[in-house]
Every structure is written in C-alpha cells, then in structure tokens.
Amino acid sequence: MTHPPRACIATSPFLLLALLVLLPACSPGEQAQTRSADTALVEAIRPAVSDSGESRSFDAVVRPRRSVDLAFRQGGRVAALRVQVGQIVAAGEVIARLAQPEAEAAADQALGEEASARADLRQAEDAAARVRGLGSDGTVAAGDVSQRRFAADAARARLMAAQARLRQARATADEGLLLAPADGVITEIVAEPGTVVSAGMAVVRIATGASEVELRVPEDVMLKPGATAAITFWNRPGTVAGRLRAISPQGDALRMRKAWFTLPATAPAVPFGSSATVTIADAPEGTRMRVPLTALGSVADAGKGANVWALTGDGRHVRPQPVRIIALRGEDAIVAGLKDGTPIVASGTHGLRPGQAVTVVEMLEGR
Numbered sequence: 001m002t003h004p005p006r007a008c009i010a011t012s013p014f015l016l017l018a019l020l021v022l023l024p025a026c027s028p029g030e031q032a033q034t035r036s037a038d039t040a041l042v043e044a045i046r047p048a049v050s051d052s053g054e055s056r057s058f059d060a061v062v063r064p065r066r067s068v069d070l071a072f073r074q075g076g077r078v079a080a081l082r083v084q085v086g087q088i089v090a091a092g093e094v095i096a097r098l099a100q101p102e103a104e105a106a107a108d109q110a111l112g113e114e115a116s117a118r119a120d121l122r123q124a125e126d127a128a129a130r131v132r133g134l135g136s137d138g139t140v141a142a143g144d145v146s147q148r149r150f151a152a153d154a155a156r157a158r159l160m161a162a163q164a165r166l167r168q169a170r171a172t173a174d175e176g177l178l179l180a181p182a183d184g185v186i187t188e189i190v191a192e193p194g195t196v197v198s199a200g201m202a203v204v205r206i207a208t209g210a211s212e213v214e215l216r217v218p219e220d221v222m223l224k225p226g227a228t229a230a231i232t233f234w235n236r237p238g239t240v241a242g243r244l245r246a247i248s249p250q251g252d253a254l255r256m257r258k259a260w261f262t263l264p265a266t267a268p269a270v271p272f273g274s275s276a277t278v279t280i281a282d283a284p285e286g287t288r289m290r291v292p293l294t295a296l297g298s299v300a301d302a303g304k305g306a307n308v309w310a311l312t313g314d315g316r317h318v319r320p321q322p323v324r325i326i327a328l329r330g331e332d333a334i335v336a337g338l339k340d341g342t343p344i345v346a347s348g349t350h351g352l353r354p355g356q357a358v359t360v361v362e363m364l365e366g367r
Contacts, residue, residue, distance in 0.1 A: 039357045042318075042348035044311060048366030049340055058215045059296070060231070060276040065209030065262070067187065069202035073175045076100055077196045083131040083204065085189055086271075086336075089180040096174035096203050097192075103169070110169035117155070119164035124148070124155035184208035187272055211263045213242060213276050215254040221280065223247050229261055230279040231269050240267045242278065289338045290366055293331055294347045308338070309345040309352050311360070318345060318358055 031279070042363030079099035083089060128148040188205040191197050213231055217223070229242040251257045261278060263270075270276075296306045310321040323337035323346070345352065346364055 043346045044343045044360045045346035045364040047291045052077045056280045060215035061277045062274045063214045064207030075198040083113040083186045093180045096178040103173045107169040107173045110166040112165045114162040116160040121155040124152040128152040182208045219251045219255045231253040234275045236268045311343045
C-alpha cells in the first residue's frame with residue numbers, strides 16, 4: 001500500500017490557507033467576542049420638544065353655585081306669593097305668606113294688651129309722682145305714698161309681661177312669612193297661591209352665589225385645583241375663563257366625573273340652564289417630548305403610562321424611564337416625563353433589561 005509523501009501534506013498551499021483561516025478562532029480576540037455577546041445593538045434618538053398643546057371640549061350647563069329650597073316652618077295655605085321666576089330678590093325680602101287668621105288675631109290682641117299695660121303704667125307713675133315727698137310732712141299718709149309706689153311697680157311688671165306676649169305672638173305670625181335668606185334669583189315656583197303646604201315643603205327655589213358651569217369629564221382627564229378652562233355660551237358671543245371649583249372624587253358607572261367651573265364677575269349674564277362648551281387644556285407635566293412609537297414598545301392609548309429606555313451618562317447602558325403618553329401622532333407619541341436632551345432607544349427595545357450594555361449603531365435626531 002502506497003502513501004502520499006509527507007512533504008506534500010506539510011507544504012500544500014491549500015492546507016496552509018485553511019490553517020490561516022482557523023488561527024483567529026484560537027486567538028485571544030475570541031474571549032472578547034464572548035464577553036460582548038450580551039451587548040445589544042440599538043438605534044438611539046434625541047427626542048424633540050413638542051410645542052403642540054392638547055385640549056378637549058365638553059358640553060356643560062350653567063348652574064347656580066347654590067340652589068336653596070325655601071319652605072315654611074309650619075303648615076297652612078299659601079295666601080300670597082310676591083315673586084316670579086327670574087326675579088332678583090334681596091336678603092330679608094318677603095317672598096310668600098301663609099293664611100293664618102288665628103296668629104294674626106293673637107298678635108293684634110297682644111298689641112292691644114301691651115298698649116293697655118303701657119297706659120296703666122303711665123297712670124300709676126303719675127299717681128306716685130304726685131305724692132312723692134308729701135309723706136314726710138304729714139300731708140299724705142306714708143302708707144298711701146308706699147301704696148302708690150308699689151302700684152307703679154306692679155304696672156311696670158304687667159307691661160313687661162304684655163311686651164313678652166306681644167313678641168311671642170309676632171314670632172308666631174312671622175312663621176307665616178317666607179323670607180329670602182340671601183341675595184339671589186328665583187329659579188322655580190313650587191307652590192302657587194291657594195296651595196296647602198306642610199311644614200318643610202318647598203314653596204320656591206332660589207339660586208344664590210356666583211354662577212358656574214357643570215359638566216362631566218372622563219376619568220382620564222387630569223384636573224388640578226384651580227385649573228382654568230375656556231368657556232363659550234351658545235346664546236352669548238365671546239369666551240370667558242372659568243376656574244375649577246370642585247371635581248367629584250369618584251366616577252359613575254360610565255367612568256365620568258362631575259366638575260364645576262366658576263364664572264368670573266365679568267362674564268355675561270347667562271340664564272341658568274343655558275348650554276355652554278368648556279375647553280380644557282391638558283395640565284402641563286413638564287416638557288413634552290415627541291418620541292417614536294417603537295421606543296415605547298406596546299402602546300395602549302393616550303393618557304396611559306409607559307416606559308422608554310434612556311441611555312445612561314456614558315451612553316453604554318440603559319435604564320427604564322417612566323413616561324406618560326399625552327397623545328398619539330401617527331408614528332410618534334407626545335409624552336411627558338423626559339428631560340430635554342436625554343437620548344433614548346428608538347428601536348431594538350425588545351429584550352432589554354435595566355443596566356444592560358448597549359452599542360448605539362446610529363444616533364438619530366428628533367423631528
């Protein structure tokens with residue numbers, strides 16, 4: 001059996017070429033390649049500042065700040081109603097009156113008794129004054145002087161009692177008067193004259209305080225105390241600035257919350273119940289940045305939270321950065337929570353973890 005010459009194996013040019021190709025795999029660079037296997041290749045971007053403000057409009061209704069039901073403290077028949085819907089009333093003004101002849105008669109009787117007691121007191125005081133000082137010289141018996149003085153004191157006491165009965169009778173009669181508790185506007189008449197009402201039953205409804213608009217907003221609308229909104233009225237020209245007074249802490253079954261915006265004193269006079277439109281600008285949450293959707297990974301919807309991967313100071317590692325999505329704009333998203341100039345991973349976010357090393361293959365500039 002013949003064998004090829006050993007010199008041919010050692011000196012074959014093809015064999016030498018193969019050895020040269022295999023040598024790098026055995027070189028020290030193989031270990032460096034193994035160490036960099038965890039380094040992710042990513043594209044980064046420096047997001048641009050977005051100056052586009054977002055706003056949303058909602059239908060609203062003009063309401064009074066307070067609506068008070070006025071009622072009598074006792075039952076009876078409504079004898080007179082002195083106001084109409086839309087009438088402006090002042091505090092203490094008589095709005096309605098009950099028919100109560102017994103109370104009025106008792107007040108008249110008490111007034112007469114008070115007048116009689118006052119006259120008796122004057123007569124007793126005059127009689128006591130005529131004999132004052134005459135008992136010392138014997139002109140008038142001392143007993144008569146004392147008796148007239150005591151008669152004047154008794155008359156004074158009877159007058160005080162009559163005055164107390166008069167105040168009580170007048171208070172009873174006043175319960176048949178319905179007075180305005182504050183300056184306001186009559187918004188509704190519940191009981192007409194001639195209606196028999198019970199104690200506590202509403203007779204009229206009065207609106208007091210400043211005007212405001214009431215609306216319902218979704219739960220994702222973020223409103224801070226004192227937030228402002230642009231308000232327009234369907235039956236009045238121009239726009240006024242309203243200020244948030246209150247918002248319901250909980251939503252209803254449709255995830256809507258009630259909010260109330262007060263109107264400024266310079267707002268036009270608008271009837272209660274008028275329709276209005278309230279335009280609310282999103283509350284600023286720092287600088288708004290425009291980022292590609294690929295930087296956010298899975299995006300649910302505007303108003304939700306998400307994360308982007310921000311580059312660390314050395315530009316070789318990544319860390320998660322929470323952001324809030326303000327709005328979606330085609331292939332981009334407007335987010336809050338990023339600092340101006342912070343580079344983030346634009347693509348290649350899948351599989352990244354906090355602190356992972358990355359290699360930026362391209363740095364893009366935001367648009």
